[in-house]
Amino acid sequence: MSLKQESRIREKVYFNIEAIRKLDPLHADDKLAKLPEMNKKGDVAALVNVLQYLTKKYAEQKIELPEANLAAMRDIGIVLGSLKRHGVEPIAAVPEVEQQLLDLGYATDMIPRDTVHHYTTWNPLGLRRRKYTFDEQEGWLQDAVAFVFPSLSASLEISEALSKMETRDVRFGPTVDMLTHASRVMVEAIESVTAKVSPIFFAQTLRPYFEEITVGGRTYLGPAAAQSPLWLIHLCVWASDRNQPDYQSFLLESIEYSLPPWRAFYLRHTLKPSMVSRITEDYKTIDSQLMEGLIRSTTSLTELLTTLRQFRARHIGMAHRAYSEEVRLYDHGSGGAPVALLKQILDLTRENEKLMRNASDFNRHRDNQLKTNANSLVSSL
Ligand code: HEM
Numbered sequence: 519m520s521l522k523q524e525s526r527i528r529e530k531v532y533f534n535i536e537a538i539r540k541l542d543p544l545h546a547d548d549k550l551a552k553l554p555e556m557n558k559k560g561d562v563a564a565l566v567n568v569l570q571y572l573t574k575k576y577a578e579q580k581i582e583l584p585e586a587n588l589a590a591m592r593d594i595g596i597v598l599g600s601l602k603r604h605g606v607e608p609i610a611a612v613p614e615v616e617q618q619l620l621d622l623g624y625a626t627d628m629i630p631r632d633t634v635h636h637y638t639t640w641n642p643l644g645l646r647r648r649k650y651t652f653d654e655q656e657g658w659l660q661d662a663v664a665f666v667f668p669s670l671s672a673s674l675e676i677s678e679a680l681s682k683m684e685t686r687d688v689r690f691g692p693t694v695d696m697l698t699h700a701s702r703v704m705v706e707a708i709e710s711v712t713a714k715v716s717p718i719f720f721a722q723t724l725r726p727y728f729e730e731i732t733v734g735g736r737t738y739l740g741p742a743a744a745q746s747p748l749w750l751i752h753l754c755v756w757a758s759d760r761n762q763p764d765y766q767s768f769l770l771e772s773i774e775y776s777l778p779p780w781r782a783f784y785l786r787h788t789l790k791p792s793m794v795s796r797i798t799e800d801y802k803t804i805d806s807q808l809m810e811g812l813i814r815s816t817t818s819l820t821e822l823l824t825t826l827r828q829f830r831a832r833h834i835g836m837a838h839r840a841y842s843e844e845v846r847l848y849d850h851g852s853g854g855a856p857v858a859l860l861k862q863i864l865d866l867t868r869e870n871e872k873l874m875r876n877a878s879d880f881n882r883h884r885d886n887q888l889k890t891n892a893n894s895l896v897s898s899l
Contacts, residue, residue: 525627525778525779525782526624526625526627526778527584527625527626527627527778528584529778529779531584531585531588532588532635532777532778532779533671534585535639535640535667537585538585538588538589538592538640539589539640539641539642539643540642541583541585541586541589542589542593542646543579543581543583543586543587543589543590543593544572544575544576544590544593544594545575546568546571546572546575546593547646549568549571549572550568550593550596550597550648551645551646552564552568553565553568553596553597553600553648553649553650554649554650554651554652555652556568556600557600557603557604557650557651557727558651558652560604562601562604562606562611565597565600565601565604565606566601566606566611566612568597569594569597569598569601569608569611569612569615570612572593572594572597572615573594573612573614573615573618576590576594576618577614577618581625584625584626587622587625587626588626588636588640589640590622591619591622591623591626591628591631591632591636592632592636592637592640592641592648593648594615594618594619594622594632595631595632595636595637595741596632596637596648596649596650598615598631598632598731599632599650599727599728599729599731599740599741600650600727602727602729602730602731602740603650603726603727603729607731607732608731609731609732609733616733616734619631619733619734620733620734623733627778628777628778629738629774629775630733630734630738631731631733631738631740632740632741633741633745633775633776634663634741634742634743634744634745634746634775635667635745635777636741637660637663637741638660638663638664638667638741639663639664639667641660641664647660650724650727651723651724653719653723655714655715655716655719655720655724656724658710658711658714658715659711659715659720659724659743661710662707662708662710662711662743663707663743663746665703665706665707665710666703666704666707666746666748667746669700669701669703670700670701670703670704670746670747670748670751671747672700673697673700673701673751674747674750674751674779674780674783676693676696676697676700677697677750677751677754677755677783677787678783678786679693680693680694680697680754680793681754681786681787681790685793685796685797685800685811685812685815686800686804686808686809686811686812686815687811687815688811688814690811690814690815690818691811691814691815691817691818692818694793694815694818694819694821694822695818695821697751697822698818698821698822698825701748701751701822701825701826701829702825704746704748704825704826704829705825705828705829705832708829708832708833708836709832711836712832712835712836717836717839717840717842717845718840718845720840721840721841721845721846721847722845722847725840725847725848725852726847727740728740728741728742728852729852739775739852739853739854740852741852742775742851742852742853742854743852743853744772744851744852744853744854744855745772745775745776745853747776747780748826748829749768749769749772750776750780750783750784750787751826752826752863752867753769753784753787753788753792754787754790754792754793755792755793755794755819755822755823755826755870756792756793756794756795756823756866756867756870757769757792757866758787758788758789758790758791758792759791759792759795760792760794760795760866760870761866762862762866764855764859764862765859765862765863765866768853768854768855768859769784771854772853772854793819794819794870794873794874797812797815797816797819797874797877798873798877800812801877801881806884806888807888809881809884812881813878813881813882816874816877816878816881817878817882819874820871820874820875820878823867823870823871823874824871826867826871827864827867827868827871830860830863830864830867831864833860834857834860834861834864837851837857837860838857841856841857
């Protein structure tokens with residue numbers, strides 16, 4: 519899949535969530551309602567049967583609505599993950615699904631299998647929700663990821679606006695505050711998951727459904743929360759030019775699982791200086807009497823980094839518990855990386871937060887000092 523700038527389908531389709539959720543293009547509602555039972559029994563024959571039914575339905579109709587293609591991939595996808603969970607490569611079991619996955623990937627301009635967006639955001643709510651298991655913890659996890667989607671999507675628009683603004687511009691700080699507000703949903707989401715989803719349930723029951731499958735001669739990871747676009751916020755805040763090789767490779771590998779407008783976002787921003795670097799550079803050149811705007815921007819960016827660090831710290835706690843030696847079934851997360859990567863991201867976030875905090879404290883102090891000196895000069899005249 520290429521990282522091209524223009525998508526084949528209109529951007530707004532991916533955000534037309536309610537329409538996608540409502541659709542049942544392969545008439546799969548009844549069949550998929552029985553999926554948790556089949557998974558519980560490990561009934562591979564029944565799962566193969568459902569996949570054959572879906573491929574037949576797909577072949578019979580000509581789906582034209584882009585939203586319906588996303589819904590069709592969602593419905594086929596949940597069966598792919600289920601079969602893999604029971605040790606069966608879906609394409610080996612139902613070869614005719616392969617070309618359909620490639621066609622659906624092409625039509626939706628996404629990878630030729632389901633992603634976290636199909637599994638959470640584009641998944642219907644209530645009784646029609648597609649699930650691997652009967653356990654309500656699975657629903658809590660789906661809710662948490664679906665909950666962050668609108669704010670994270672909006673936050674990319676905010677980051678875009680910030681990339682065009684001077685850091686000393688009076689609008690920069692308040693716009694960063696909007697980004698901080700949007701990022702807080704990540705903290706709320708991980709707090710809700712920590713409270714409601716047990717690491718053992720995630721590690722031993724759910725995680726096996728997210729294994730990779732082979733399509734068109736290459737492997738694709740299953741739906742992973744790591745595909746939520748938080749890392750695109752990082753890219754603009756610090757990661758475009760203050761990253762380390764492991765996280766850089768993770769970003770490069772994750773990008774193809776994201777939406778076309780986000781892939782284009784990545785291309786636009788990956789070579790630009792990050793906000794942290796821009797602010798650091800600006801302190802070197804700014805007239806020392808005109809730094810109020812820059813200090814305001816730095817304070818706001820420090821707040822944003824604090825929020826991102828809070829998410830990371832809570833998230834890594836959950837990840838450590840789910841991937842501890844006694845509990846885990848896999849060494850790697852469903853996004854393809856080890857927990858050690860999360861420690862690296864946490865450290866980098868902390869480092870940049872500290873840099874910004876020191877810069878705003880130091881320069882605020884310097885600014886106050888300059889004002890005091892100026893006042894004493896005026897009163898001595
Ligand atoms: C039981 C719950 C969870 C566990 C055990 C877990 C574990 C992990 C692990 C091991 C990684 C490393 C990359 C990989 O997936 O291979 C990761 C990455 C990530 N996870 Fe989670 N996660 C959980 C829930 C969540 C939730 C609910 C969200 C978002 C709402 C989330 C967002 C992310 C993001 C954005 C990354 C990418 C790396 C980053 O930018 O920090 N995770 N997770």
